[in-house]
Amino acid sequence: MKKVLVVGANGLVGGTVADALADSHEVVRASRSEGERVDLSDPASVRELFDRVGPLDAVVCCAGVVPFKPLTELTVEDYRAGFEDKVLGQINLVTEGLPQVRDGGSFTFISGVLSREPIATGVAASAVNGALESFVMAAAAELPRGVRINAVSPSVLSEADGYHPFFPGYPHVPAAEVARAYVRSVDGVETGKTFRV
Numbered sequence: 001m002k003k004v005l006v007v008g009a010n011g012l013v014g015g016t017v018a019d020a021l022a023d024s025h026e027v028v029r030a031s032r033s034e035g036e037r038v039d040l041s042d043p044a045s046v047r048e049l050f051d052r053v054g055p056l057d058a059v060v061c062c063a064g065v066v067p068f069k070p071l072t073e074l075t076v077e078d079y080r081a082g083f084e085d086k087v088l089g090q091i092n093l094v095t096e097g098l099p100q101v102r103d104g105g106s107f108t109f110i111s112g113v114l115s116r117e118p119i120a121t122g123v124a125a126s127a128v129n130g131a132l133e134s135f136v137m138a139a140a141a142e143l144p145r146g147v148r149i150n151a152v153s154p155s156v157l158s159e160a161d162g163y164h165p166f167f168p169g170y171p172h173v174p175a176a177e178v179a180r181a182y183v184r185s186v187d188g189v190e191t192g193k194t195f196r197v
Contacts, residue, residue: 003055005060009027024187036049041089046096050099056100063110083131101147105148108185113196136193
C-alpha cells in the first residue's frame with residue numbers, strides 16, 4: 001500500500017481520482033478549501049503541506065485554473081495567472097515535495113486536451129498545458145532516486161456538460177476513465193509520459 005497525496009481532491013476529477021486510489025492505497029486529500037489546505041501558487045503553503053503530511057510514495061495533482069478569453073482580450077497578466085496557478089503550482093509540488101517522496105515514488109499532474117487541440121478562447125490554456133507537458137518530459141530525465149513523473153491530459157469531462165458547447169465535436173470522457181490514467185501513473189512504471197484520455 002502506498003501513501004498518496006491528492007491535491008485538488010474536492011473537485012470532480014480530484015475526488016474521483018482520490019476514490020479510485022483509495023481502493024488500494026492510503027490517500028491524503030488536499031485542496032484550497034477542504035482536507036489538508038494548500039495554495040499551489042504559494043511555495044510556503046506547499047512546503048507546509050509536505051511538512052504536515054510527511055513522507056509519501058506518490059503526489060497527484062488534479063488542480064489548476066486558467067483564464068478563457070479571446071486572444072485579442074488576453075493580457076500578459078492573464079497568461080501570468082494561468083502559468084502561476086497551473087504550471088508553477090504543479091512545479092512547486094516537485095521542487096518542494098521531492099525530498100518527501102520516497103525512492104521510486106512518483107508525481108502525476110494534470111494538463112488537458114488543449115495542449116494539442118484548440119478551441120475558441122483557449123489560447124492561454126493551450127500555452128499552459130503545453131508548457132506543463134514539456135516540463136514533465138524534461139523533468140523525467142533528471143529526477144533522482146528512481147522518482148517518476150507523468151501528466152494526464154483529458155478531453156472535456158462527460159459530467160461537465162456545461163462545458164460541452166465550448167468543445168464542439170470533442171469526445172466526452174467520464175471522470176472514472178481519467179482516474180484510471182492516474183492509477184496507471186501511480187502504480188505503473190512509465191515516466192515522462194502524457195497519458196491522453
